[in-house]
Amino acid sequence: SSEATNFDRIPAADSLALDPKAAYLHFTSNETIHGVEFQSEPVAPEGVPLVCDMSSNFVSKAVDISKYGLIYAGAQKNAGPAGVTLVILREDLLERTPSNLPVMLDYKVQVGKASMHNTPPCFAIYIVGLVLQWLLDQGGLEVIARRNAVKAEMLYKTIDESGGFYRGHALPEARSKMNVPFRMPSEELEKLFCKEADKEGLIGLKGHRSVGGLRASIYNAVTETSVKVLTEFMKEFQKKYG
Amino acid sequence: SSEATNFDRIPAADSLALDPKAAYLHFTSNETIHGVEFQSEPVAPEGVPLVCDMSSNFVSKAVDISKYGLIYAGAQKNAGPAGVTLVILREDLLERTPSNLPVMLDYKVQVGKASMHNTPPCFAIYIVGLVLQWLLDQGGLEVIARRNAVKAEMLYKTIDESGGFYRGHALPEARSKMNVPFRMPSEELEKLFCKEADKEGLIGLKGHRSVGGLRASIYNAVTETSVKVLTEFMKEFQKKYG
Numbered sequence: 052s053s054e055a056t057n058f059d060r061i062p063a064a065d066s067l068a069l070d071p072k073a074a075y076l077h078f079t080s081n082e083t084i085h086g087v088e089f090q091s092e093p094v095a096p097e098g099v100p101l102v103c104d105m106s107s108n109f110v111s112k113a114v115d116i117s118k119y120g121l122i123y124a125g126a127q128k129n130a131g132p133a134g135v136t137l138v139i140l141r142e143d144l145l146e147r148t149p150s151n152l153p154v155m156l157d158y159k160v161q162v163g164k165a166s167m168h169n170t171p172p173c174f175a176i177y178i179v180g181l182v183l184q185w186l187l188d189q190g191g192l193e194v195i196a197r198r199n200a201v202k203a204e205m206l207y208k209t210i211d212e213s214g215g216f217y218r219g220h221a222l223p224e225a226r227s228k229m230n231v232p233f234r235m236p237s238e239e240l241e242k243l244f245c246k247e248a249d250k251e252g253l254i255g256l257k258g259h260r261s262v263g264g265l266r267a268s269i270y271n272a273v274t275e276t277s278v279k280v281l282t283e284f285m286k287e288f289q290k291k292y293g
Numbered sequence: 294s295s296e297a298t299n300f301d302r303i304p305a306a307d308s309l310a311l312d313p314k315a316a317y318l319h320f321t322s323n324e325t326i327h328g329v330e331f332q333s334e335p336v337a338p339e340g341v342p343l344v345c346d347m348s349s350n351f352v353s354k355a356v357d358i359s360k361y362g363l364i365y366a367g368a369q370k371n372a373g374p375a376g377v378t379l380v381i382l383r384e385d386l387l388e389r390t391p392s393n394l395p396v397m398l399d400y401k402v403q404v405g406k407a408s409m410h411n412t413p414p415c416f417a418i419y420i421v422g423l424v425l426q427w428l429l430d431q432g433g434l435e436v437i438a439r440r441n442a443v444k445a446e447m448l449y450k451t452i453d454e455s456g457g458f459y460r461g462h463a464l465p466e467a468r469s470k471m472n473v474p475f476r477m478p479s480e481e482l483e484k485l486f487c488k489e490a491d492k493e494g495l496i497g498l499k500g501h502r503s504v505g506g507l508r509a510s511i512y513n514a515v516t517e518t519s520v521k522v523l524t525e526f527m528k529e530f531q532k533k534y535g
Contacts, residue, residue, distance in 0.1 A: 127412050134376040134414025153398055170369050172376025172414065 058085040060225045064093060071096040075120060081108035081229050083268070084259040085220055088227035092118055100144060108229050109137065110186060111271060112196035120144050128229070129271040131179035135172045186271070195271055202269045202278040203228040209282040216293045217285065220264075232258055232266040241265055244288055253281055300327040302467045306335060313338040316389075317362060323350035323471050326501040327462055328508070330469035334360055342386060350471050351379065352428060353513060354438035362386050370471070371513040373421035377414045428513070437513055444511045444520040445470040451524040458535045459527065462506075474500055474508040483507055486530055495523055 053060045069076060076095040080103050081088040088108060092115075095101045100120025109124035116122065120141045127133035140158055148159040160168050189195055207226060210217040210233050220232045235241045241264060248256050258264035269278055295302045311318060318337040322345050323330040330350060334357075337343045342362025351366035358364065362383045369375035382400055390401040402410050431437055449468060452459040452475055462474045477483045483506060490498050500506035511520055 125412060132414070132416045133412045134417050153395065155398065156395055170367060170375045172374070172417070174374045174416070175376055175414070 053087075057220075058082065058087060059220055060222045061087055061089055067093065069096050069099070071099065073099050075100045075102045077102040077104070079104040079106075081105075081111075081227050083107045083227075083230045084232070084262055086227040086230040086232045086266070087221045087225040088229065090224070100141065108227075110183070110192060110195070111199050111229060113192040126175065126179050129182075131182050132175050135175035135179060137179070198275060199228045199269070199271070202273065202275055203231065205275075205278050205282050206231050206267060206269065209285050213285070213289055213293075216289045229270055230266060230268050232262065232264055234264040238263070240292060243292070247288065248281075248284060251280070251284055253284055295329075299462075300324065300329060301462055302464045303329055303331055309335065311338050311341070313341065315341050317342045317344045319344040319346070321346040321348075323347075323353075323469050325349045325469075325472045325510070326474070326504055328469040328472040328474045329463045329467040330471065332466070342383065350469075352425070352434060352437070353441050353471060355434040368417065368421050371424075373424050374417045377417035377421060379421070440517060441470045441511070441513070444515065444517055445473065447517075447520050447524050448473050448509060448511065451527050455527070455531055455535075458531045471512055472508060472510050474504065474506055476506040480505070482534060485534065489530065490523075490526060493522070493526055495526055 052058075053062060073096070076093065076099050078089065078093055078101075080092075092101060092103075101118060102121045103119055104124070105114075105122050106125040107128045109122075109126075110129045114122075116139055119139065121144060122137075122139040124130065124137045125133065126135045126137060130137060138158065138161075140162070142162075145159050145162060148157055154160050154168070186192070186195060189198075203226065207219060207223075210219045210231075216236065218234045219226070220234070221227065235244060244265060245256055248254070256265050256267060258266040267278075267281060294300075295304060315338070318335065318341050320331065320335055320343075322334075334343060334345075343360060344363045345361060346366070347356075347364050348367040349370045351364075351368075352371045356364075358381055361381065363386060364379075364381040366372065366379045367375065368377045368379060372379060380400065380403075382404070384404075387401050387404060390399055396402050396410070428434070428437060431440075445468065449461060449465075452461045452473075458478065460476045461468070462476070463469065477486060486507060487498055490496070498507050498509060500508040509520075509523060
């Protein structure tokens, strides 16, 4: 854990005490509150399946799924509306399903019924289909990953070049390309920032209630133009109040 | 069970061997495949909570919820899109939540977080809100119940007066006001019926794949006019092929 430094980094690979007999190694590839993101997968000991909660950076970039035993991702960040979860599961892991699992939690049941054991959330699935088609139309994951890198770079550069007026949270090597939390010299300024940003149509910039401050979430649906408008607003705001 | 008569009736109250020490008495208020519906709640022994899967006739009529310990209903029949389930729970039953339940299945967790422990399916909930507002605008559950009774009556009358050309499945006293399955003299005629109905814009009339035949599902969203059109088509079809 990086709790000691308020979750500003990803633990170094050699600091992890990985159990070679573990049932699985679980990680969350992106953390939305403090804005930290694994830049590559942790390496699980031989024979230990890698399990990932990829909810907040799923389809934001290409991933080598052959490295994973199980990927699960709530659709609501990059893939569609809240209410459907995508699961990519290595088939041999199904054999390890305990026999006493509640049906709702049993992937074996879902696989056996092609994900339709109960009435599936059709509308949410339909929208995910449209979003994935849009992704393909854009040029696929490589294109979207480059776009996401450009967006994040613009925003972090604005923060880094503000001379401390804006302060990023995560260490540069752990920075998330999806969620960019930052603080300002005072809570009063943060409030004013939100208020004035709102007037410009820049909404949803309040930080997560558990940490305060500000946060720009720049998921796939946020365009480069939108991020550019935000960085320009940030510079103007600093000129006026910095 | 009414399996011996192919699920054509609701078991008589005095045929039920109810355990006075049971943790709960569970019933499903309407069964969509064979089209049988409880006309009133079974009476649970003193102190035994009544639990109901009300998915397929929820908000089709007024129900005295004070008789129930727990009502749950997938929204997808009368209340909204698939992907959200409504739960009405008597608060004291929360105290009986086992401590080892998976979080996802633990109503105590959901109640503690106002149904927002995880990101809720916002869009589906929003649509349920619109549907319930529509229900109120129509005049509420009494009005919709009367309308549903008229629709079912029209359809069953057409079946009963067809001289055996159309044959209903459930016994009259167990007939569902939501789902009306019926058979015809041959499977060929049933296929032809579907095909010609389709041309008239009367769709979704094929029976559930597990039983075959035909089925008209006449949930809240189906108007009296639509049911009238269907009955007129049925009469025309019989004239032509009967």
